Amino acid sequence: MLFTRDLRVEDNPALAEAARSDRVLPLFVADPWILERSARNRVAFLAEALAELDRELRALGGGLVVRRGETVAEALRAANTAGADRIHLAEDVGAFAGRRAQRLTKEAAQAGIEVVGHPGVTVVPPGSLLPSGGGDHYKVFTPYWKAWEVADRRAEAPTPPSLRLPDGVEEDGSLYPDPTREGIGVLSPGRMHGGADSAERLRAWLADGIALYEKHRDDLAADATSRLSTDLRFGRVSPLVLERAAHRQGEAGGAFVRQLAWRDFHHQVLEAFPALPRADYRPRNAEWHDDEEAFAAWAEARTGLPIVDAGMRQLLHEGFMHNRARLITAGYLTRILRVHWKRGADHFHALLTDGDLADNYGNWQWVAGTGNDTRPNRGFNPVRQALRYDPQGEYVRRYVPELAHVPGSDVHEPWKLPGVAYHPPLETPA
Numbered sequence: 001m002l003f004t005r006d007l008r009v010e011d012n013p014a015l016a017e018a019a020r021s022d023r024v025l026p027l028f029v030a031d032p033w034i035l036e037r038s039a040r041n042r043v044a045f046l047a048e049a050l051a052e053l054d055r056e057l058r059a060l061g062g063g064l065v066v067r068r069g070e071t072v073a074e075a076l077r078a079a080n081t082a083g084a085d086r087i088h089l090a091e092d093v094g095a096f097a098g099r100r101a102q103r104l105t106k107e108a109a110q111a112g113i114e115v116v117g118h119p120g121v122t123v124v125p126p127g128s129l130l131p132s133g134g135g136d137h138y139k140v141f142t143p144y145w146k147a148w149e150v151a152d153r154r155a156e157a158p159t160p161p162s163l164r165l166p167d168g169v170e171e172d173g174s175l176y177p178d179p180t181r182e183g184i185g186v187l188s189p190g191r192m193h194g195g196a197d198s199a200e201r202l203r204a205w206l207a208d209g210i211a212l213y214e215k216h217r218d219d220l221a222a223d224a225t226s227r228l229s230t231d232l233r234f235g236r237v238s239p240l241v242l243e244r245a246a247h248r249q250g251e252a253g254g255a256f257v258r259q260l261a262w263r264d265f266h267h268q269v270l271e272a273f274p275a276l277p278r279a280d281y282r283p284r285n286a287e288w289h290d291d292e293e294a295f296a297a298w299a300e301a302r303t304g305l306p307i308v309d310a311g312m313r314q315l316l317h318e319g320f321m322h323n324r325a326r327l328i329t330a331g332y333l334t335r336i337l338r339v340h341w342k343r344g345a346d347h348f349h350a351l352l353t354d355g356d357l358a359d360n361y362g363n364w365q366w367v368a369g370t371g372n373d374t375r376p377n378r379g380f381n382p383v384r385q386a387l388r389y390d391p392q393g394e395y396v397r398r399y400v401p402e403l404a405h406v407p408g409s410d411v412h413e414p415w416k417l418p419g420v421a422y423h424p425p426l427e428t429p430a
């Protein structure tokens, strides 16, 4: 059983199938090439998630075996040593994951080992819904959402009652990812933790959070979203189980389920267009400003626009940013400073614990007007957004305490702090 981004025992179709064999080797390969290019915040979360997964597997009589190296080579080595005749794993999207799965299948076949892919990363598997008018994926969310809502769901995969490891398997804790040595970006002091926190976040969300989601999801200061994105990113929480649980909350869960559909939507876009992190999905021949100082001011939270700087500080401090702030900060970079969306997306990707190729690059392109938005030229005014979604200025004062003395919505006026460079917008917002 090769775990990748499905780090759970509950509703894990690949694990459930692997566990039907006599013996199973639960394996995670820490690939230094990937880790060195991942946000430190994600490496940290991953290490905690793996430790918790190990505990969960031990409770079933197994345990997680971690190896270090290139995934295909290490998976085959482990499979050979264990005498495995099959490798089970979750199907994933994206250019790298796709090539890796192909190579694994091919090289395993040469060794007489069958590779079996399973669903589980999304609620509805990418590619399983096709638009009636033709095409290999949905380009627009609303028709996708309509088809998604009524699409068949797979049955939940049973948690294996017990697991038996092959003989002679050795575990080595020193092979775990290590955020102090691996990764890019900073390790954010207020970052989200993996491990047992994931289960607690899910429990608390269903018990207390979800009921108020629809009303407060866009209220920046309320911070009333689930914060389950990282648990979904690493598969600590099953999207299918989460969808079912949300539906049990009746109408309150509906708005939340729609966001899970957005996640699936971007995954099927990435599957059909693996170049999403690099190339315009819908080329618009936009003219970008290659302005290093503008980019640095944005990334370092010194644009002079409080709402933008507050969002960017949240990102640096927590490795997380409220969705509404992501829209505002990304809109500011791409529509006002007109810096290329890829610069901003890469910066987000170097810090977000939930940084995910489909969701990050898909959303950035959406904001920049090169993606799946049906109105790519929609107007954008960060100050108006600030007044609407942070009417009392509480969000800004939380992340920019230098402005704690500025009352109410006055805090949204462009500001200039001593010693902080103010980068004036290139254009007056529409």
Ligand SMILES: Cc1cc2nc3c(=O)[nH]c(=O)nc-3n(C[C@H](O)[C@H](O)[C@H](O)COP(=O)(O)OP(=O)(O)OC[C@H]3O[C@@H](n4cnc5c(N)ncnc54)[C@H](O)[C@@H]3O)c2cc1C
Pocket (backbone or CB within 6 Å): 217, 225, 226, 227, 228, 229, 230, 232, 233, 256, 259, 260, 262, 263, 264, 266, 321, 322, 323, 324, 326, 327, 330, 348, 352, 354, 355, 356, 357, 359, 360, 361, 363, 364, 367
């Ligand atoms: C510029 C930009 C970059 C983004 N980058 C990422 C990213 O790297 N990883 C990521 O998971 N989300 C990303 N999002 C989407 C969204 O901002 C986050 O999923 C959300 O803020 C996470 O907080 P939450 O779990 O509390 O969300 P909730 O509001 O509680 O939503 C529940 C879940 O739905 C999914 N979801 C919500 N909104 C979206 C969306 N617009 N697109 C896709 N899925 C969504 C997420 O899995 C989320 O956990 C990005 C959005 C923008 C505008």
